Amino acid sequence: MFDFIKPSRLRELGIVGMNERNVRYIMENNPRKFFPVVDDKLKTKIAAQKHKIAVPQLYSVVREQSQVRKLKDILAPYSEFVIKPANGSQGKGILVIVGKDGDRYVKPNGEKLSLLDLQRHVSNTLSGLYSLGGENDNAMVEALVHFTDAFKNFTYQGVPDIRLIVYKGYPIMAMMRLATSESDGKANLHQGAVGVGINLGDGRAVGAVMHNVTCLAHPDTGAKLSELVVPHWDEQVLLASRCYEVTSLGYLGADIVIDKELGPLILELNARPGLSIQIANQEGLAHRRAKIDAHMAQNPNETPEQRVAFSKKAFARG
Amino acid sequence: MASKYRFYILVAILAFTGISLTIYKNKVLHFPLFTDKTIPVWTVESHISFQPTDKDVEVSLAIPGNQNNLAIAKETQISGKEYEFTIVENVPHREHRRAIWKASGVEGKQDILYRASVYDVSQSELEFYKADVPDVSVEFNEEQLVAVNEIVKSINVDPKKDEVAFIDALLDVISEPKLQSKVTLLLGSKPTKTKRLELAQLILATLDIKSVLAKGFELDKSKKKQKLTAVLCVGDGDKWRFFTLGSDSHKLPPRFLFWQRGGNSLLDVTGGKDVKISISVLKENKLAGAFAVDTASDKKSMLVNFSIYSLPISQQSTFKKLLMVPLGALIVVLLRNLVGISTSGTFMPILIAMAFLETNVLPGIVIFLLIVSSGLAVRSYLTRLNLLLIPRISAVLIVVVFIMAFLSVLSNKLGLRQGLTITFFPMIVLSWTIERLCVLWEEQGAKEVFVRGGGSLLVAVVAYSVMSNGTARHMMFAFPELMLTVLAIVLLLGRYSGYRLSELIRFKAFDEGGSDNV
Ligand SMILES: Nc1ncnc2c1ncn2[C@@H]1O[C@H](COP(=O)(O)OP(=O)(O)O)[C@@H](O)[C@H]1O
Ligand SMILES: [Mg+2]
Numbered sequence: 001m002f003d004f005i006k007p008s009r010l011r012e013l014g015i016v017g018m019n020e021r022n023v024r025y026i027m028e029n030n031p032r033k034f035f036p037v038v039d040d041k042l043k044t045k046i047a048a049q050k051h052k053i054a055v056p057q058l059y060s061v062v063r064e065q066s067q068v069r070k071l072k073d074i075l076a077p078y079s080e081f082v083i084k085p086a087n088g089s090q091g092k093g094i095l096v097i098v099g100k101d102g103d104r105y106v107k108p109n110g111e112k113l114s115l116l117d118l119q120r121h122v123s124n125t126l127s128g129l130y131s132l133g134g135e136n137d138n139a140m141v142e143a144l145v146h147f148t149d150a151f152k153n154f155t156y157q158g159v160p161d162i163r164l165i166v167y168k169g170y171p172i173m174a175m176m177r178l179a180t181s182e183s184d185g186k187a188n189l190h191q192g193a194v195g196v197g198i199n200l201g202d203g204r205a206v207g208a209v210m211h212n213v214t215c216l217a218h219p220d221t222g223a224k225l226s227e228l229v230v231p232h233w234d235e236q237v238l239l240a241s242r243c244y245e246v247t248s249l250g251y252l253g254a255d256i257v258i259d260k261e262l263g264p265l266i267l268e269l270n271a272r273p274g275l276s277i278q279i280a281n282q283e284g285l286a287h288r289r290a291k292i293d294a295h296m297a298q299n300p301n302e303t304p305e306q307r308v309a310f311s312k313k314a315f316a317r318g
Numbered sequence: 319m320a321s322k323y324r325f326y327i328l329v330a331i332l333a334f335t336g337i338s339l340t341i342y343k344n345k346v347l348h349f350p351l352f353t354d355k356t357i358p359v360w361t362v363e364s365h366i367s368f369q370p371t372d373k374d375v376e377v378s379l380a381i382p383g384n385q386n387n388l389a390i391a392k393e394t395q396i397s398g399k400e401y402e403f404t405i406v407e408n409v410p411h412r413e414h415r416r417a418i419w420k421a422s423g424v425e426g427k428q429d430i431l432y433r434a435s436v437y438d439v440s441q442s443e444l445e446f447y448k449a450d451v452p453d454v455s456v457e458f459n460e461e462q463l464v465a466v467n468e469i470v471k472s473i474n475v476d477p478k479k480d481e482v483a484f485i486d487a488l489l490d491v492i493s494e495p496k497l498q499s500k501v502t503l504l505l506g507s508k509p510t511k512t513k514r515l516e517l518a519q520l521i522l523a524t525l526d527i528k529s530v531l532a533k534g535f536e537l538d539k540s541k542k543k544q545k546l547t548a549v550l551c552v553g554d555g556d557k558w559r560f561f562t563l564g565s566d567s568h569k570l571p572p573r574f575l576f577w578q579r580g581g582n583s584l585l586d587v588t589g590g591k592d593v594k595i596s597i598s599v600l601k602e603n604k605l606a607g608a609f610a611v612d613t614a615s616d617k618k619s620m621l622v623n624f625s626i627y628s629l630p631i632s633q634q635s636t637f638k639k640l641l642m643v644p645l646g647a648l649i650v651v652l653l654r655n656l657v658g659i660s661t662s663g664t665f666m667p668i669l670i671a672m673a674f675l676e677t678n679v680l681p682g683i684v685i686f687l688l689i690v691s692s693g694l695a696v697r698s699y700l701t702r703l704n705l706l707l708i709p710r711i712s713a714v715l716i717v718v719v720f721i722m723a724f725l726s727v728l729s730n731k732l733g734l735r736q737g738l739t740i741t742f743f744p745m746i747v748l749s750w751t752i753e754r755l756c757v758l759w760e761e762q763g764a765k766e767v768f769v770r771g772g773g774s775l776l777v778a779v780v781a782y783s784v785m786s787n788g789t790a791r792h793m794m795f796a797f798p799e800l801m802l803t804v805l806a807i808v809l810l811l812g813r814y815s816g817y818r819l820s821e822l823i824r825f826k827a828f829d830e831g832g833s834d835n836v
Contacts, residue, residue, distance in 0.1 A: 004822040005829040015825050019655055020815040090761050127706050134707025184763075191762060212827045279827060 014284030021251075021275055025285075029168065029250025030271050037247050038269040042086040042138055044246075051246045054239060054265045056082070057143040068123050072115055074141065082145075083122060085130040086138040091186075093130030095121055098144065145265060148258040150231050153223040154178050157185030162198070162230060162256040162264075164237065165273050165285075169244035169304065170292045171237050171311040174198040175280040176230065180210070181220050194218060195280030196225055201316025203233025207282050214282075236264040237312065241304045243269055288315055325813070329806045336803030340793075343610075348439070349796045350606040352789050359437045359609060360537045361600040362544075362575070366430040372589030377419040377430060379585050379595075380533075380578030381405070388537070388575055389439045396431040400424050414580040428590070436537060436575055437609065456523050465500040466521050477525050482568065485522065485552060485561055492518055493563045511563050512548045518561075519550060527552060533584060534576040537599065544597040546577060546584070607796045626798055634795075639672065641794040642785040644804045646671055649781040651811050658820025661774040662754050669744045670774065671781035676742035679782060683775065685725065685740050690771065692721050693752035694759070701760065715749040 010017070016025065037043050048055045059081055060074050067074070075081065079100050085093040095118070097105045104112040122139045124130070131137040151160045158179030165173050175197050179185045182192035189195045194215060197206040205228040208215050217224050230236065240254040243266060253273025256264050278284055291314055296302075302310070343349040366377060382390055395403055400421040407415050417432050458466060469491060470477070477484040492501060492514045504517055512533070519529050533546040549570065550561040559568045577597070578584050587593045626637050646668035653659045661667055674682035696717045700710055726740050751774070759767045784790055794800060 003826055003829075005826045007817050007822065009829065010817055010822070010825055013828050015817075015821075015828060017815075017817040017821045017825075018658070019818060023813060023815040092761075124704065124706070129704070129706050188762070209827065212824070214827075279825070282828070284828075 010284075011286075014286030014288070014290075015278055016275060016285045018275065020286075025167075025251040025289075026272055030252075031248075034248045035271050038249065038252075038271045040086050041084065041088070041268065042140055044266075044269050045140070045142075047246050048243070048266055051242065053242055053246060054262065056145050056259075056265055056267070059141040059143060061086075062122050062126065062139040062141070065123060065126055068119050068126070071119050071122060075118070078141075078143075080144040082142050083118070083125070084140050084142070085125045086140055087131035087135070088125075088137075089132060093121075093125050096144065145257050145262075145267070146260045148231065148260050150258065151176075151178075151228070153221050154218055154225070154228055156180050156218070156220040158187055159257065161187065161267060162236060162258075163273070163277060164240035164254045164256065165277060166240050166244055166252045166254060167285075167289055167292055168250045168296065169241055169302075170295075170307045171200055171241055172288050172292065172315070173277050173281055173283070173285060174200055174203075174237075175277045176205075176228070177280075178218060180218070189276040189279070194225070195276055196228060197277075197281030197283070198230060199317045200237065201312050203230035203236070204228070204318075206317050207280075209279050209282070212279060230258075232258060232264050234308070234312075237308050238304055239264050239266060241308050241311075244307075245304070247271075291315075325809075329809050332802045332809070333806035336797075336799045336801065336806070339799040339802075340797040343797060343799075348606070348610045350610070351793070351796075353792055355606050356603040357437060357606045357609060359435050359602050359604045360575075361433060361435050361602065362537075362577075362597065363431060363433045363600070364595055364597045366428075366432075366585065366587070366593070366595050368428050368587050368590035368593040370424050370426075370428060370590050374422045375420070375424060375428070375587065375589035377585070377587050377590070378583075379417045379430075379432060380581055380583070381415050381417045381432060382434065382436070382534070382575055382577050383407075383415045383579070384439075385576055387438060388436050388573065390434050390436055392433075392435040394433045395419075396429075396433070397421075398424060398428065401430070414578075416581065438573070456520055458520070458524075462504055463524075465504055466524060468500050469498075469521065470525065477522075477527060481527060481552070482559060485518070485527075485550075485559075486566060488518055488521060489515075489550075489561055489563060514563060515548045515550050515561075522552070529553075530580050532576050532579040534574055534578070535597075535599075536571040537573040537575050538601070539599075540601045541599045544599050546597065549574075549576075551579075607792075626795060638791060638795050639675065641798055641801070642675075642791060643668060643672075644801050645790060645794060646781040646785050648804050648808055649784055650777055651808055653777045653780060655811055655814060656818060658818030659773040659777055660770055661777050662751055662758070662770040663747070663774070666747050666751050667774050667777035667781055669747045670778035671785055673743045674778065674782040675786055677739040679779060681739070682782075683779070685743065686775065686778075688725060689718060689721050689743065689748055690752055690755070693718055693748065694756055694767075697752050697756040698759070701756065711749055711753050714752050715745060718745045718749050718752070 037047050042058075042061060045055050045058050049058070059078055062068065062071070062074065080098050082097070083095040088094065096108055097113075098108050099106045101112055104114055105118060106112055125137055125139040128134045128137050147159050154160060155178045160176055160178050162174065162176050164171055175195055177187035177189060178194040178196060179187050180192055180194060184191065187193050189209075192211060194208050194210045196208040198204070199206045205225055208225040210219065216226065236256050236258075239256065243252060243254050244250075247269060249269075249271050251271075251273070253270035254266055255268040255270065257267045258264050275285075292311075295310055295314070299306070299310075340351075344351045362382070364379065364381075366379060368375075368377070381393075382388075384390055393405070395417065397403065397419050398421065400423065401419045402421065404418050404420075405415060406418055419430055469488070473484060473487040473491065475484040475487055491498065492505075493511075494501075501517075505513055509517075512531075515531055519531050522529050529550050529552040532549045532551050534549065535544050535546055547562055552559045552561060560570045561568065585593065585595050626634060626641075647665065650661070650665060650667055654661065654664075670682075670686060673686075677685060693714060697710075697714050700713055705713065722740050722743065722745065729735075729740075755767050755771055758770060
């Protein structure tokens with residue numbers, strides 16, 4: 001009934017499994033004390049800003065229930081913004097407001113919310129409705145990202161983001177996740193989103209998979225995936241690479257979105273990036289890691305620019 | 319690098335400690351390895367009574383020692399508090415042991431009890447009588463010597479050529495009901511069996527055939543009055559032949575307990591009269607593990623003092639279950655990290671498995687599915703209320719308890735006894751499980767809920783089958799140090815960075831175009 005791939009074959013291909021990721025990638029490279037910086041989006045943002053890393057601008061933070069009453073004043077200067085829980089995940093509790101209609105706030109789908117709705121949302125956020133362990137949380141108000149149109153044809157609802165994995169500061173692999181109708185507009189590969197491997201050298205698609213099977217066109221839009229090119233590629237790779245200095249995490253996932261005017265922005269960092277990037281790229285991480293380790297032994301303490309130059313050269317494809 | 323070695327050394331030490339303690343307890347302290355079987359244990363007791371005649375009295379009783387296939391444990395004695403009690407081991411002939419009571423100024427009838435437990439041991443452990451046979455001093459006078467020579471001559475067997483036949487014939491002569499005059503000269507007219515064998519021993523000694531006179535009995539059923547049989551043991555340290563009057567077999571019954579081996583008398587009482595001794599035997603079947611603890615605590619063994627058997631029985635049964643948790647944890651680690659089954663909540667499967675231990679699997683699964691599915695239905699309604707986490711879980715918890723009470727009453731009405739065991743399900747954990755599965759449903763869809771929920775159930779069933787296994791239960795209970803070994807395995811698995819079985823399917827797509835793909 002099941003068809004297995006031989007472990008020896010996987011090893012030959014350098015595919016990293018869950019156990020190896022946990023032991024050899026996360027435990028060896030990501031000391032626990034550095035986790036809070038990435039697990040808390042507010043801390044991530046503050047640290048990133050300190051290092052002059054481009055992120056959606058932080059407008060304000062609501063930390064206490066007493067501030068909820070002043071929400072109107074807090075939001076007054078902005079006509080569009082995003083409210084999100086600092087400790088949220090999976091998009092929970094993220095409220096996007098794209099405009100104002102008099103006193104009311106407009107969501108992307110046209111639905112209008114009153115100030116009271118927003119206050120309740122923030123209040124819920126503070127008391128931990130959306131945070132992982134149900135602990136008290138902070139609500140961040142940040143600038144709305146105007147997503148680039150470059151990927152318009154490549155996604156069904158949802159916003160495509162670029163995931164770069166950075167190993168000890170060296171970009172090691174990249175992919176893009178495209179929501180499909182099957183994945184219900186979510187960018188989750190095992191729910192049926194399309195994973196597109198991205199050539200680190202030039203930001204072009206190297207292949208795509210859906211449900212672990214190679215696919216050539218987006219199932220909903222029909223766009224040819226081989227034509228997908230990520231704009232501002234060099235800038236993005238550098239941005240991701242510099243996040244190493246921000247977090248000190250040796251195995252780091254950086255989620256990047258592209259704003260029409262501001263260009264690439266770091267949306268989120270992740271200390272436990274998953275392994276499906278290997279499937280999207282049809283390549284394992286282990287050999288690339290070995291190359292980086294070997295390179296680092298010769299060239300310690302490289303600058304982000306040098307690291308990016310190495311990665312782009314070493315891992316370019318086609 | 320160094321820390322890596324330290325880790326493996328730690329693991330090795332843990333594993334080795336667990337296993338070697340287990341082997342030690344099994345081999346030396348006789349904890350049964352796989353099952354807690356019952357073993358027969360005989361309590362032998364000798365009761366001595368006498369009337370003191372002197373100011374100072376001394377009682378010296380031959381007592382049994384370890385022998386080929388029987389071991390002595392839990393020796394106790396009961397005597398008046400004036401008595402000073404010692405056991406003398408007759409070095410180098412250790413097999414001859416005597417219990418000695420000394421007292422002065424005792425009055426009235428005296429009762430002294432000596433008691434010991436005897437149990438089977440395997441042949442190899444205790445060596446019977448390897449020591450040299452002590453010489454017996456022969457003190458015949460002229461006249462007696464003549465008689466001895468005549469007896470020897472009257473037997474038509476050369477003792478040098480066929481010792482056994484000679485001794486058989488000699489015993490025949492000595493045990494005849496109507497004794498020849500030369501024998502009466504040596505024995506008197508109405509000798510006891512012991513006296514006769516003593517004579518045989520002396521006669522053999524004149525022919526340079528060494529022997530030991532012993533007394534004992536076969537352990538069998540309980541007996542109020544146990545008679546001792548005298549046995550003449552002929553041979554050397556390696557090979558023994560046993561001669562008893564009225565039997566030609568030269569062998570003894572397998573559980574023949576030597577009460578006295580060597581020495582002049584069974585019992586000597588100096589300073590007393592009306593001496594009586596009676597020996598009684600009580601046979602009981604005891605749990606081997608518990609008995610091992612009993613016997614070993616004599617030896618003040620730490621392992622025993624700190625074993626679970628030393629707890630009150632009521633708490634032992636609690637521990638029996640508790641000790642299975644490490645095995646359950648091991649199963650969870652194996653199935654999650656080696657096989658790659660995903661579960662909801664790391665250790666929820668163990669708790670479910672423990673509930674299964676009370677309910678049995680099939681009713682357990684049915685109850686579990688009923689609670690979880692009705693819980694999920696209620697929880698999905700709560701989603702719409704936008705409740706905070708803690709109130710939300712509390713609401714689920716209340717609903718779970720309600721469902722449990724309802725199922726319990728319902729099944730009772732239907733006459734299903736299983737319904738009552740429902741209370742063994744850990745409701746808090748179930749509430750969390752329901753919460754998690756519900757969130758999973760919202761975020762990742764129903765399929766993932768079935769994968770995780772089914773995974774949890776599968777792991778629980780596997781853990782249950784291990785935790786309910788009689789051998790496993792016994793081993794963890796009798797040898798809790800095996801937990802160290804389990805710990806070592808878990809630690810080792812914590813460093814396992816190889817592929818999971820499930821990943822061989824997950825990454826199957828990579829197989830296309832593989833070089834060794836046919
Ligand atoms: N500033 C923003 N502007 C526009 N959309 C946003 C913004 N922040 C988040 N989002 C939307 O929410 C999604 C999840 O945001 P993210 O910060 O990755 O949180 P999570 O940890 O919940 O995944 C993004 O993929 C994006 O679609
Ligand atoms: Mg995200």
